[in-house]
């Protein structure tokens with residue numbers, strides 16, 4: 373399939389966009405990457421995601437797919453002939469993978485943002501504790517396993533791994549040491565980063581930090 377059939381509307385430092393980039397790389401799908409300006413949304417973005425008006429959006433043969441975890445599952449279905457499968461074939465493991473991806477969706481983004489917003493203020497300690505509790509649950513799910521569900525890298529790992537580029541920023545602005553407190557998670561991050569599909573699809577943690585600080589200065593926060 374020619375790359376022009378697949379277009380990704382994205383923002384490089386988006387954790388949600390990064391999920392889709394990892395999935396496309398895992399499946400070896402060629403695509404056209406289009407960086408979107410969220411401050412001035414293009415007619416294409418509004419047309420392709422009229423409900424949420426958010427990135428990432430995957431456009432495949434002119435039709436759009438929205439919501440990162442839905443897109444990752446679509447990629448697994450549409451390119452099922454390309455290995456590796458992103459969702460396990462066993463129904464129970466499939467359900468588990470979806471459960472953890474959903475847990476990550478419900479907890480990680482809001483938890484991290486809360487720390488960022490309360491940094492240096494009342495509420496920071498509570499936000500840190502809340503986020504740490506979530507990481508500890510994930511640490512427990514990892515246990516002695518190499519990946520979150522089953523024995524291989526897949527859907528749940530793809531849902532979580534982009535958040536690892538936030539860790540450096542959270543450690544720095546909120547005086548945390550996520551790697552020390554969650555050693556299994558830290559090892560899992562390293563294991564995932566050994567995959568080219570992951571390392572090439574994620575911004576460097578320092579780049580994310582610089583961008584976050586710049587944006588915060590601009591907004592006066």
Ligand code: GS8
Nearest residue numbers: 386387388410425426427428439440441
């Ligand atoms: C979230 C996408 C999202 O928040 C998903 O794809 O999983 N549940 C969705 N996208 C943000 C950029 S990343 O922070 C976005 O496009 N925001 C634009 C806006 O809110 O106007």
